Amino acid sequence: WANAAVADGHLTVTFGYAIGRLDEREYRKAAELEVVRLARFLGLGENCWDASI
Numbered sequence: 001w002a003n004a005a006v007a008d009g010h011l012t013v014t015f016g017y018a019i020g021r022l023d024e025r026e027y028r029k030a031a032e033l034e035v036v037r038l039a040r041f042l043g044l045g046e047n048c049w050d051a052s053i
Contacts (some may be wrong), residue, residue: 004038011039011049028053 004013013035031053039049 006042006044009044009048011035011042011044013038013049013051015051015053 001016002013003016004011006012015031032051035049035051035053036046039046
């Protein structure tokens with residue numbers, strides 16, 4: 001799951017895992033792309049976010 005919040009134009013996304021954090025490169029790239037898409041959807045810049053993937 002993921003929790004997302006915007007404060008002062010900055011998106012913060014915290015990922016949670018039922019069985020522990022995944023360490024696969026492809027998963028990390030896909031999750032990061034989804035965060036970028038969410039930032040765009042919210043009208044934020046591509047570099048206005050951070051995530052605990």
